[in-house]
Amino acid sequence: MKTLNRTLAIMLVSILTAWPTFAQSNKRFVTSQAEFDAALNASVAGDSIVWKSGIYSHVSMDIDKDGVIVTAEVSGEVSMTGASRVEIPADGVTLSGIQFLSGDIKTAHVIVIDGSDVLVTEINIKDYTSYKYLIIDELSQRVTVSHCNFENRLNLDDQNILSILVDATQPGYHTIQFCSFKNFAGSGGDMGIEPIRIGVSTQSKFISRSVVEYCYFTACDGDGEIISNKAAQNVFRYNTFENNTKAELVLRHGNQGMVYGNFFLHNMGGIRVREGQNHFIYNNYFEGNTRRSILLQNESSDPLDYIHIYFNTFVNSAQVELGNTGGSNAPKNVVLANNLFAQPTDKLFAVATGNETWIGNISDGTLGIDPVTGLSAMNPLLEENEFDFLQLGTISPAIDAGQAGFPTIPTFEGLDIDSELLLDMMKQPRPSAITQKDVGASEYSQDGVLRPHATAGNTGPSYLSDQxxxxxxxxxxxxxTIQLDPPSGLYTEGTTVTVKAIPSEGATFTNWTGGISGSDNPQSLVIDQDTKITANFTEVPEVLDTQMRMGNHTISLYPNPTHDKLKLEINASSRTRIQIEVLGFTGQKSGLQWDKYLEPGQHIWELDISNLATGMYFVNLKQYDLHNHVMDSSRVKIIKK
Structure with missing residues (x-):
C-alpha cells in the first residue's frame, strides 16, 4: 500500500482517536498573508488552510478559530522565514508540515500556544533568532507536540527553547513526543538555553503532569540542563540523551518527578537532582557519561528527601554522587534498590551520606565508598549485544535477583505510569513477583533487544529523515477506547506496536478485525504498510446480584457486574468447608481459588478479581463435609467490567 503523507496520517489518527470529527470541511489554499487572513476569517471548525509549496517571509499567523487545521500542501515544502511567527489562542487547532528557517523575530517567540487540545506536528524550527521556539501558556491543557525538530537558535539570550508554563489550579497534561532537539551551542552552565523547561521557580509546587517521551537530544550544550523540571508530577520516559558534552537532565524544582526508560549515552552527566522530594528514577540505562551518572545535590533552598533509584543499569560511566558535599542539607531517605553498577571509568560512588538504604544492588568495580549491606560485589556477567549495548548474559547472577522492601511508585490521575514495575526499560514484561525480577534496567533476553527507543532516524519530521x-x-x-504503545499513530517501517482495547463500563471487548484479527487483548503487530484495524466491543447485559442455596447454606455473590471486588456472603447452617474457583467462560482456569472453613453463622469475604481481563466468568462453589468429601456444588456466572 502506498505510504501516506505523514502529516495527513497524523491528522487522520488524531481525528480517529482524540480530536473531534466534523461532518463537512472545506480546504482553502493560500500563498500570502492576505490570503491566509481571508481564509481564516471564512473558516469554521474542521476546515483546512493549506499553504502552497514555497518560501514565505514575514508571515504572522494568528489562528483564533477553534478546530481549524493549518498545514502545508506537501509536508516540509513550505518554509517561513524573516519575521514569521504563529499564535494559537484557539482550541482544537492543528498546525503541521511547516518549516521555520533562518528567521529573525528579535525578542518574540516563534510559536505561542494559549489554546487547549492543540496538535503541533511535523514542524521544523532551525537557525532562528528569537526568544523561545515554542511556548505553551499556563492556561492551556492537553497540547501535543509531536514529530518536530528544534535546532540551533542563533542568539544566546537567556531563554529556553520549548517552554511549558504551569497553572496553579489545574494540571496541563501536555505531551512532547517523538521530537528531536539538536545543536544548541554555548558554554554550558546556567545560560538559560535549555531545550525543554517545564514550569518556572515560582510554579514549583504547581502540578503539571506533562510527559516528555520518545524524544532525541544531541549536542544540546548551550546550557547545563537539557531538560529543566520546575513543576510537580512530570514524567520523562523512553527518551535518548546522546553526546551532550556539557549537559544533563535536571530535576530543578518541584516534587514527584518520574524518570524512567531513558538512555543516557556519552553525555557530561545523566540526571542531576537539585531540589524536591519523592522523585523516582528507575529502568534507565547509563553508559559513557564522563563527569557523573547521577548527582544528588546538597541544596539549602529545598533539600532533597525521599529520592528513589530503582532497577537502573550503570556501565562504563563516571560515578553516582550521593550528596554529602559538606553542607548541612545532605539528601535524606535515599533508597537505591536493585540497580546494577558495573565497569566504572574511575569509581562507582562518591560523597555518600552514610544514611542511604541499599537493597539488592549489584556492583562490579571500585566502590569509592565504604562497603554497605545491600550492595553486593560480583561480576554481573554482562554481554554486548548486536547494537553494542551491555545486557545480562545467560548465567548472570542478576537474573531473578530482585529484592523487596523499597517504597512503591505512585500513580497520578490522568497519567499511565508503570508504577508496579511490570515492564523493563524495553517494555518487556517483568514478573509480578519482586524476587523474580532481574536486577538492572532490562530483563534477561536471548533476543538482544536492548537499544534506544528514540533515535536520530525515528524522531523529528519525516521530511528530514530517509525512513x-x-x-x-x-x-x-x-x-x-484504544491504547497504542508506542503512543503515536505513525510509525517507522518494522516498528512493533501493541494495541490494547479498553471496554467502557457495561461493555466487553469482543475481537479485532482488519489489519489484525482475533480476540487476544492486548495484541502486537509489526508495521510494514498503512494499516487500519477495528476494535469490536459488545454491550454486557446487566446481571442482578446472585443468590442461591447450596445444601442448607444460603450464598450471595455481589455486586455483579463488578470492576475489581466480588463479595461472597454465606449464611452457614452447620460447620463446613467451601471451595471457590473462578473459571473463564470456556472453562479455562483463571488461577483464582479460595478455601474457606466455616463455623455456623454469617460470613462475608471480599474476593479480589482485579487482575482478570474484562469479560464473563463462572464462579464454581463446592461444599465439603468434614472428611473432605464433596457434598454439593453450584456454578454462577459473573461479569468483570
Missing amino acids: RFYALSIEVIGSG
Whole structure:
C-alpha cells in the first residue's frame, strides 16, 4: 500500500482517536498573508488552510478559530522565514508540515500556544533568532507536540527553547513526543538555553503532569540542563540523551518527578537532582557519561528527601554522587534498590551520606565508598549485544535477583505510569513477583533487544529523515477506547506496536478485525504498510446480584457486574468447608481459588478479581463435609467490567 503523507496520517489518527470529527470541511489554499487572513476569517471548525509549496517571509499567523487545521500542501515544502511567527489562542487547532528557517523575530517567540487540545506536528524550527521556539501558556491543557525538530537558535539570550508554563489550579497534561532537539551551542552552565523547561521557580509546587517521551537530544550544550523540571508530577520516559558534552537532565524544582526508560549515552552527566522530594528514577540505562551518572545535590533552598533509584543499569560511566558535599542539607531517605553498577571509568560512588538504604544492588568495580549491606560485589556477567549495548548474559547472577522492601511508585490521575514495575526499560514484561525480577534496567533476553527507543532516524519530521513512515488508524465499534504503545499513530517501517482495547463500563471487548484479527487483548503487530484495524466491543447485559442455596447454606455473590471486588456472603447452617474457583467462560482456569472453613453463622469475604481481563466468568462453589468429601456444588456466572 502506498505510504501516506505523514502529516495527513497524523491528522487522520488524531481525528480517529482524540480530536473531534466534523461532518463537512472545506480546504482553502493560500500563498500570502492576505490570503491566509481571508481564509481564516471564512473558516469554521474542521476546515483546512493549506499553504502552497514555497518560501514565505514575514508571515504572522494568528489562528483564533477553534478546530481549524493549518498545514502545508506537501509536508516540509513550505518554509517561513524573516519575521514569521504563529499564535494559537484557539482550541482544537492543528498546525503541521511547516518549516521555520533562518528567521529573525528579535525578542518574540516563534510559536505561542494559549489554546487547549492543540496538535503541533511535523514542524521544523532551525537557525532562528528569537526568544523561545515554542511556548505553551499556563492556561492551556492537553497540547501535543509531536514529530518536530528544534535546532540551533542563533542568539544566546537567556531563554529556553520549548517552554511549558504551569497553572496553579489545574494540571496541563501536555505531551512532547517523538521530537528531536539538536545543536544548541554555548558554554554550558546556567545560560538559560535549555531545550525543554517545564514550569518556572515560582510554579514549583504547581502540578503539571506533562510527559516528555520518545524524544532525541544531541549536542544540546548551550546550557547545563537539557531538560529543566520546575513543576510537580512530570514524567520523562523512553527518551535518548546522546553526546551532550556539557549537559544533563535536571530535576530543578518541584516534587514527584518520574524518570524512567531513558538512555543516557556519552553525555557530561545523566540526571542531576537539585531540589524536591519523592522523585523516582528507575529502568534507565547509563553508559559513557564522563563527569557523573547521577548527582544528588546538597541544596539549602529545598533539600532533597525521599529520592528513589530503582532497577537502573550503570556501565562504563563516571560515578553516582550521593550528596554529602559538606553542607548541612545532605539528601535524606535515599533508597537505591536493585540497580546494577558495573565497569566504572574511575569509581562507582562518591560523597555518600552514610544514611542511604541499599537493597539488592549489584556492583562490579571500585566502590569509592565504604562497603554497605545491600550492595553486593560480583561480576554481573554482562554481554554486548548486536547494537553494542551491555545486557545480562545467560548465567548472570542478576537474573531473578530482585529484592523487596523499597517504597512503591505512585500513580497520578490522568497519567499511565508503570508504577508496579511490570515492564523493563524495553517494555518487556517483568514478573509480578519482586524476587523474580532481574536486577538492572532490562530483563534477561536471548533476543538482544536492548537499544534506544528514540533515535536520530525515528524522531523529528519525516521530511528530514530517509525512513518510511506508515499510519495505524483505529476504528471502534461499540463502547470502548484504544491504547497504542508506542503512543503515536505513525510509525517507522518494522516498528512493533501493541494495541490494547479498553471496554467502557457495561461493555466487553469482543475481537479485532482488519489489519489484525482475533480476540487476544492486548495484541502486537509489526508495521510494514498503512494499516487500519477495528476494535469490536459488545454491550454486557446487566446481571442482578446472585443468590442461591447450596445444601442448607444460603450464598450471595455481589455486586455483579463488578470492576475489581466480588463479595461472597454465606449464611452457614452447620460447620463446613467451601471451595471457590473462578473459571473463564470456556472453562479455562483463571488461577483464582479460595478455601474457606466455616463455623455456623454469617460470613462475608471480599474476593479480589482485579487482575482478570474484562469479560464473563463462572464462579464454581463446592461444599465439603468434614472428611473432605464433596457434598454439593453450584456454578454462577459473573461479569468483570
